[in-house]
Amino acid sequence: MNAFIAVVRRDLRLAFAQGGAATMAALFFVLAVTLFPLGVGPESQVLARIGGGVIWVAALLAAMLSLDRLFQADYEDGSLDLLLLSPLPPSLLVLAKCLAHWLVTGLPLAIIAPVLALLMNMDAHATPTLLAAMLLGTPALSLIGSIGAALTVGIRRGGVLLSLLVLPLFIPTLIFGAGAVEAASTGLGANAYLLILAALSMLALVLAPLASAAALKLAAE
Amino acid sequence: MTNMLHRFANPTRFLKLADAIRPWAFAVALLGIGVGLVWGLLFSPPDYQQGNTVRIMYVHVPSAWMAMFIYGCMAVASATALIWKHPVADLVAKASAPVGAGFTALCLVTGSLWGQPMWGTWWVWDARLTSVLILFFLYLGYIALWQAFDDPAKAGRAAAILALVGAVNIPIIKFSVDWWNTLHQPASVVTMAGPKIAASILWPLLLMALGFTAYYIALLCVRVKAEIMARRARQLRLLANT
Numbered sequence: 144m145n146a147f148i149a150v151v152r153r154d155l156r157l158a159f160a161q162g163g164a165a166t167m168a169a170l171f172f173v174l175a176v177t178l179f180p181l182g183v184g185p186e187s188q189v190l191a192r193i194g195g196g197v198i199w200v201a202a203l204l205a206a207m208l209s210l211d212r213l214f215q216a217d218y219e220d221g222s223l224d225l226l227l228l229s230p231l232p233p234s235l236l237v238l239a240k241c242l243a244h245w246l247v248t249g250l251p252l253a254i255i256a257p258v259l260a261l262l263m264n265m266d267a268h269a270t271p272t273l274l275a276a277m278l279l280g281t282p283a284l285s286l287i288g289s290i291g292a293a294l295t296v297g298i299r300r301g302g303v304l305l306s307l308l309v310l311p312l313f314i315p316t317l318i319f320g321a322g323a324v325e326a327a328s329t330g331l332g333a334n335a336y337l338l339i340l341a342a343l344s345m346l347a348l349v350l351a352p353l354a355s356a357a358a359l360k361l362a363a364e
Numbered sequence: 365m366t367n368m369l370h371r372f373a374n375p376t377r378f379l380k381l382a383d384a385i386r387p388w389a390f391a392v393a394l395l396g397i398g399v400g401l402v403w404g405l406l407f408s409p410p411d412y413q414q415g416n417t418v419r420i421m422y423v424h425v426p427s428a429w430m431a432m433f434i435y436g437c438m439a440v441a442s443a444t445a446l447i448w449k450h451p452v453a454d455l456v457a458k459a460s461a462p463v464g465a466g467f468t469a470l471c472l473v474t475g476s477l478w479g480q481p482m483w484g485t486w487w488v489w490d491a492r493l494t495s496v497l498i499l500f501f502l503y504l505g506y507i508a509l510w511q512a513f514d515d516p517a518k519a520g521r522a523a524a525i526l527a528l529v530g531a532v533n534i535p536i537i538k539f540s541v542d543w544w545n546t547l548h549q550p551a552s553v554v555t556m557a558g559p560k561i562a563a564s565i566l567w568p569l570l571l572m573a574l575g576f577t578a579y580y581i582a583l584l585c586v587r588v589k590a591e592i593m594a595r596r597a598r599q600l601r602l603l604a605n606t
Binding site: 290294295297298301304307308310311312314315318346350354357358361364 | 446494498501502504505508509512513518521522525526528529530532536
């Protein structure tokens with residue numbers, strides 16, 4: 144448990160020391176959403192209609208952009224080998240890194256999302272649902288993404304391949320995340336969607352660390 | 365069972381088996397697809413609602429089955445390769461992917477051609493269509509991952525992990541039409557209460573499915589053989605360089 148916390152703290156400290164990842168992902172998220180009113184026109188009706196989906200797609204891309212550094216930096220400077228040699232089981236190591244990734248990207252994205260909902264002129268009823276959906280869904284993004292990050296860790300210019308591997312696996316989260324917001328803004332109950340999102344995150348929590356750990360061990364050989 | 369598994373881990377022994385199966389598989393494929401197509405396209409009755417358009421089904425449905433079946437085979441082969449370090453299973457999984465991607469593309473294209481006259485649209489974002497499209501992307505990602513590594517042994521294991529992760533999608537495709545009420549019709553051939561379609565349509569459909577499966581097996585024999593030969597050539601080249 145100590146080793147687990149140590150890895151999480153190390154990753155958080157690295158993320159804030161470099162000052163890059165966390166703010167970059169959030170900034171990208173805001174910018175990507177801002178492009179839509181400029182692209183499709185500023186009619187508030189249209190924006191309110193597409194807002195939930197746009198925010199979710201932007202969140203997906205923002206989470207994905209930061210994924211390629213999840214293991215890559217450690218792989219390059221050799222600390223990945225040492226982390227794998229530590230008494231911490233590889234799957235827990237993955238979990239620790241995913242937790243740090245989520246704290247640095249997923250959580251800020253979820254917190255910014257309601258502000259962007261205002262920009263997109265979305266219904267105020269939908270905002271709590273959006274926040275809940277982002278909080279429940281973004282862990283799945285970090286966890287599923289870790290599989291792609293671990294598989295592409297040893298590959299030169301693996302970033303594009305990473306998106307090809309990970310985006311199809313993100314689709315269920317996108318569907319139910321956007322569906323929750325849609326249901327809330329049309330006045331239907333969003334509970335079913337939120338429960339499925341939670342289920343997706345739970346499933347990813349159990350399965351993704353195992354797959355990522357297997358891929359990491361392969362890369363470290 | 366595991367005994368059999370280890371027996372065919374030897375590439376030479378596997379090649380012998382593949383060479384024996386290949387002509388038969390091609391013959392069954394030719395016969396199944398030939399008879400199935402002629403029967404389905406010319407002699408089966410038109411649908412009372414859809415008319416002759418229903419004949420697209422004879423290509424669409426078997427290719428959809430194959431798309432899922434081949435992914436299933438790929439996942440099982442990948443698991444076998446990961447668990448028992450089975451060298452041929454790796455190659456079977458690799459050789460399956462382009463064939464599966466081809467059938468998935470065929471399924472999507474014929475489905476789109478069928479959707480236009482029947483639903484009035486080339487494409488709808490319903491659960492089954494979307495999940496088959498995801499399956500297509502999974503195949504492409506799998507193929508891309510194989511190509512990204514220089515070392516085939518490493519590539520095989522990375523791709524196997526990806527194939528197993530993607531296998532989560534297969535039950536979603538199968539049951540999507542039952543879970544979500546969408547434009548795509550629910551299952552009508554493999555149901556608990558037996559087939560719900562007439563025998564005059566079912567027979568050519570099953571013949572096509574048999575032909576497609578045999579064609580897959582035949583292609584697998586050819587592709588795995590080519591892959592084994594390529595590995596040997598690679599090894600000889602490495603030896604020559606040292």
